[in-house]
Amino acid sequence: MASAVEAAGQVRFSRRYRGWFLGLLVAIYACSFVDRIILSTVGQAIKVDLQLTDLEFGLLGGLAFAVFYAAFGIPIARLAERTSRVTIISICIALWSAMTALSGVAANYWQLLLFRMGVGLGEGGCGPAAQSLISDHYPPRQRASALAIFAIGVPIGSMLGAVSGGWITQTFDWRTAFFVVGLPGLALALLTRLTLREPPRGHSEGRPTDAAAPPLTAVIRRLSTNRTMVLMILGCLLTNLAAAGVNTFAASYLVRAFDMSFTEVGLLFGLVTGSSGVAGILVGGFGADLAARRDPRWYAFTPAIGAALALPAFLLAFTRQDAYSTAAWIFGGSVLYSFYFAPTFGVIQNLVEPRMRASAAALMLLLINVCGQGLGPTFMGWLSDERAGRIFAAQATGDFQRLCPGGVAPSGAGAELASSCAAAAATGLQQAILVICLSFALGAAFYLAAARTLRRDMIGSAFTQA
Numbered sequence: 001m002a003s004a005v006e007a008a009g010q011v012r013f014s015r016r017y018r019g020w021f022l023g024l025l026v027a028i029y030a031c032s033f034v035d036r037i038i039l040s041t042v043g044q045a046i047k048v049d050l051q052l053t054d055l056e057f058g059l060l061g062g063l064a065f066a067v068f069y070a071a072f073g074i075p076i077a078r079l080a081e082r083t084s085r086v087t088i089i090s091i092c093i094a095l096w097s098a099m100t101a102l103s104g105v106a107a108n109y110w111q112l113l114l115f116r117m118g119v120g121l122g123e124g125g126c127g128p129a130a131q132s133l134i135s136d137h138y139p140p141r142q143r144a145s146a147l148a149i150f151a152i153g154v155p156i157g158s159m160l161g162a163v164s165g166g167w168i169t170q171t172f173d174w175r176t177a178f179f180v181v182g183l184p185g186l187a188l189a190l191l192t193r194l195t196l197r198e199p200p201r202g203h204s205e206g207r208p209t210d211a212a213a214p215p216l217t218a219v220i221r222r223l224s225t226n227r228t229m230v231l232m233i234l235g236c237l238l239t240n241l242a243a244a245g246v247n248t249f250a251a252s253y254l255v256r257a258f259d260m261s262f263t264e265v266g267l268l269f270g271l272v273t274g275s276s277g278v279a280g281i282l283v284g285g286f287g288a289d290l291a292a293r294r295d296p297r298w299y300a301f302t303p304a305i306g307a308a309l310a311l312p313a314f315l316l317a318f319t320r321q322d323a324y325s326t327a328a329w330i331f332g333g334s335v336l337y338s339f340y341f342a343p344t345f346g347v348i349q350n351l352v353e354p355r356m357r358a359s360a361a362a363l364m365l366l367l368i369n370v371c372g373q374g375l376g377p378t379f380m381g382w383l384s385d386e387r388a389g390r391i392f393a394a395q396a397t398g399d400f401q402r403l404c405p406g407g408v409a410p411s412g413a414g415a416e417l418a419s420s421c422a423a424a425a426a427t428g429l430q431q432a433i434l435v436i437c438l439s440f441a442l443g444a445a446f447y448l449a450a451a452r453t454l455r456r457d458m459i460g461s462a463f464t465q466a
Contacts, residue, residue, distance in 0.1 A: 013199070018137055021196060022149055025130050028093060028192065029153025030160065031185045032123045035100040036065070037161035037273075038181050039116065040248050041266050042174040044255045049174065050109050051406040054388070054429070058248065058381020060116050066374030068120035070366040076125030077362030078216060081355055085129040090193035092129075096122025097185025104178035124369075128362035135349045135357050136199040141289065144299070144346030148285020151341045155277020159270040162251065166266015201354040219359040222352055228457045229351060231450035232300065233367060236344045239307045239443035240372030243337050245436040246314060247273065248377035249384070249429055250330060256407070256426035258323040268327050276331045280306070280338025288343040296458040297451040299343040304447035306339030311440040318433050337440065340447075351457060376439075380432045388428025396420045 013021070039046075039060060047057050080088050099118030106112035130150065138146040161181060168177040223229050251269045254260050260268070284302055291298035310333045317329030345364065352360045385401070392400035396417065403409070404421035413421075 013137060013197075017197075021137060022134070022146065024188075024192060024196065025134070025150050026153040026156070028089065028126065028130070028188055029150060030157035031093065031153075031188055032096060032126060033154050033157025034161035034164075034181050035096055035119055035157075035185065036123070037158045037247075038100070038165045038177060039103075040251050041162045041165035041269065042169045042177050042262070043248075044252045045169050045174040045262060046112070047252070048406040048408060050112070052109060053401060054249075054381040054384040054407070055378070056109060056381070058377040058379075058384075060113060063370075063374045063378050065116050065120040066369040068117040069124035069369045069373070071124070072121045073124035073128060073362045073366050073369075074216070074359070077128040077358040080125075080129040080132060080358040084198050085133050085358070086192060086196045086198050088129045089126050089133075089196075090189045092122045092125040093185050093189035093192060094122075096126075097182050097189070099182075100185070101179050101182030103182070104175040106175075120369075124362075124365070127365050128358040131345060131349060131361040132358035133196075133199070136201060136354070140350045141293075143349055144285045144289045144292075144342045147345050147349070148281050148342035151281045151285070152278045154341075155274045155281065155338075158247075158277060159274020162266045162270030162273065164266070166251075166262045166264075166270070169266070170261055170263040214353070214355060216359060219352070219356045219363065222356060223348075223360060223363060226351065226457065228300075228450050228453045229348060231446050232344050232347055232454075233364065235300075235303060235307070235443045235446035235450060236340055236364070237367055237371045237443075238439045238446065239303065239310075239337055239340045240368050241376040242310075242314075242436050242439035242443070243334075243376075244373045245376035245380040246330075246333075246433060249380055249433060253318070253426070253429050253433065254323055254326065256422065256429060257326075260323060268323065272327050272331045273334055276334035277338050280335040281341055283335070284339030285342030285346070287339075288346070292458075296455045299347050299458070300447045300451035300454050302343050303340035304444045304451070306336040307440045307447065308444035310334075310337040311437055311444075314437045314440070315434060318430055318437075340443070347454070347458070376436060380429075380436050383432040383435060384425075384429045386428070387431045388424040391427050392420060392424035395424065400424055 043057055046052065046060075047054075076088060076092070096119045099115050099122060102118070103112055103115040106115055131147065134146050134150055135143060164181060165177045168180055223233070250273075251265050254265045254269065255262070284306060288299050288302040291302070313329050313333030313336060317326050317333055320326040320329065345361065348360050348364055349357055388407070389400040392398075392404065396403075400421075403417065404425065407421065407425035409418040409421040
């Protein structure tokens, strides 16, 4: 809880403390994405072991996670408007880490689904509270940059999860991978609770407030009646929908299309997504803050340019004939679409009152995770199964799901059936990825539309002047 000095708005954070604070939040965010990306990295092994369809796997990485992330993110964010955000974050870390480790003991699909729901519940409470804390440590003109640094936890975690998950799965099995990546989060939870402090609301603007948190309906009304925020949110949702679909199935595509081992895929996919994400998020955040000094519309132009250029990059990526050309274009597309995160959340945090920030972030993350993380992989999984079934039917006689359980021919099947199963699974997934990437173009269009009113709203807001 905040001390009396902090409550009076007289707390001062040293540069060293702010560095530790932001660095620890990056580590926390990375931990959450290690636990999230591990499912994608070892997905092909899970799919074959438990004999899952792509739709079932898409639900594991999509709606099963997103629904619980969304359902509990809002009430936890409301709690964060009133109580210690530091305590909330530490509890959430412990919960999602324990659920990740327990995923390794799942005996069937339904148990694994239940544990992934638990991961979503824990992660749903962390992001909004963390963004609210960052806004009380950094003034408006530095906020997109600070959020960009925070967000590099995503690619760092993705890289660590992919590389370690692939190697552990290849060396041991996918269950061991969940144990190894889940347990370290418990130490992070303890470190957070013992070392971070709770600032007063509105601290970074120099106007600390003890005002009561407004009702959730007021936050919803604020987000839904401001044209700039509505268009920025729609652009974010459509960009994230395509990105989530690609990220969930890209590693599986490399295994199917190029017959790579889990170690090879984990290393290649991890390095590509990790380095590209760091580059894209930092360029998007720092670039937007820098360009916006002359024209605030760059908070919308930056993600619009990134999403528009990501489309051709990914179309090229998933039509190449070798794994390394595919990976090179995935790198380019991932750098570009990653521009969206920091400018979008920076605008939202700047245009709402201090006591609305955690709730506004939670509502944003709810929409992103249901519409993007939830529907993107789920739709892709369904479309991949549908296309694979049609392709298989054209090549062989019979039902794809029955003859190719888990997307592969049963042990002892003939070479012809094995080849037909593999070709249908790879081509069906390729076609699904190409379709969902069209959502990048729609995202870019909404960001460009947001630029028309963004300058007026940013200049007119009392919360962007500090």
